[in-house]
Amino acid sequence: MLKKFNVTNYNEISFIQSEDQPTVLIIAQADEYDYSYKYEIGRYDFSTKEGYLQLLNGTRKEYKRFNALLNNFFKYNEYFGWNSTIVSNCKEAAQQTTVSEVIEEDTTEVIEVSEVIETIEINQTTEVNEVVYIVGNRTFTTYTEAESYCNESDFDPELMIIEVATSEPLESTTIEQEPTEVYYVYNTTHNSYSEAYNYCIINDYPVTMILSSNYPTMNNERLQQLELEYKFSKHNMNITDMKEYYDYIMVQHNSTDQLERYSKLRSWIERYENKQIRIKENKEHEKEMAIQINNMLSDLYSIGMVKKDYENTSVTFYYLDNELIYNWSSGIPTEKMYNELTEVHKRYYNESKAV
Structure with missing residues (x-):
């Protein structure tokens, strides 16, 4: 279960x-x-x-x-x-849920900030001498803190940070806040996907370059880097970059650009993974042949075969009853040695056991 x-x-x-x-x-x-x-x-x-x-x-x-x-x-x-x-x-x-934050300067001075959807309403009943910075439903006491939060969230600080002076009493002051989700296309920022889409069409940019500020694992600079690799260095694109770009492309809106990149990246990744499988299988095969070679040599040694190496030569010779039965040179492919030694093993070891 x-x-x-x-x-x-x-x-x-x-x-x-x-x-x-x-x-x-x-x-x-x-x-x-x-x-x-x-x-x-x-x-x-x-x-x-x-x-x-x-x-x-x-x-x-x-x-x-x-x-x-x-x-x-x-x-x-x-x-x-x-x-x-x-x-x-x-x-x-x-x-539709109202989120409120209360910032206390001391026991007599309180600033309450409430957000309903995209509208922030600030009500102040007492006079305080300070400035607060608002980003979405978050309030910061310094611009540096607000700017750091924007950078971490891929927001444009100039668009998202609202400075509110509280040195004078405010009565139901309403501040219209920019949408929390914006869309980037290269170095431009758009308030809606349709606006970003039209910008791409007019400028002949790939629609896949539209990046939502809410996308969790991609930033604008990295997306531009991956797009450049895809267009101009696709044959040198490493598998890590391929998979990162593929994961991003996979969840984008359907478009000609998205389908083209999705198909090609998937094909490249499958080709790479199939190649790695073949390499692994070949290594396993060579390892198995090397084990069999050692086993066959052990069998031949058990019936009296001796090995002789000579100076100034890379060839190894094997003798049985003073008869040269096999030799191999340094650098010989494992498969070639396996095939040759298999014939020698059948002829001398198997026949000796059959007698």
């Missing part, structure tokens, strides 16, 4: 919105013997931006970004199907 600690595949996965916590997405897997039973193997709370997933190696991994959690399923099955409506419902529930 399926248990959390022994998840070995991601078959029969379903997404379920929690009834008592609508911001929570429950990831369930049907029991392989009775599909009517479902077990929770992961969850993600779109309000707190925290979640976990039981991995196939038996460990549990915590996640701060939903896309990073979701990528596990596509790595296991590139055609993984998931219910985007359920996910959207959880996101919408999270957006």
Whole structure:
């Protein structure tokens, strides 16, 4: 029976919105013997931006970004199907939740910051002498802290940081905040995917260069580097870069650019992995032949064969009853020596045992 600690595949996965916590997405897997039973193997709370997933190696991994959690399923099955409506419902529930932060200067001075969807409302009833910096639903007391948070989250500090002076009383001041998700195309920033898409079409850029600020494992500089490798150095692209670019391309919107890169990268990766399999098989084959060569030499030594090496030559000679029965030169391929020695072994050792 399926248990959390022994998840070995991601078959029969379903997404379920929690009834008592609508911001929570429950990831369930049907029991392989009775599909009517479902077990929770992961969850993600779109309000707190925290979640976990039981991995196939038996460990549990915590996640701060939903896309990073979701990528596990596509790595296991590139055609993984998931219910985007359920996910959207959880996101919408999270957006409707009011998040408040209270910053205390002392016991008599309090600043309360509340965020509802994309609107931040600041209410101040007492006068304080300070400036706060707001990024999304986060408030910082210094610009350096706010700028550091933007850099870690791939946000543009100039767009995302709002400076609020609190030296004078404010009454229900409403600040319209930029959307928390923006889209990058090379060195430009766009507020929506459609805007970024149109920019790519007009400038003849690959649509795959549209990078969401919420994408967990790629930044703009790295994406440009991988695209350059793909276009101009594809034959020198190492397998690590191929797989990194493939993982990114795999979850992008369908387009001619996406399908082309997906197909080529997948083909290159499969070709590389098949080559590595052949190399491993050849090494195993050579190792087995080397073992057999040693066994055949031991057999021949057991019936009186002797080995002789001579100076100034790289050839080794083997004699049986003063008869030269085999010789080999340094550098001979293992397979050639194996084939030759097999004939010698059959002729002398097998015949001697048959007598």
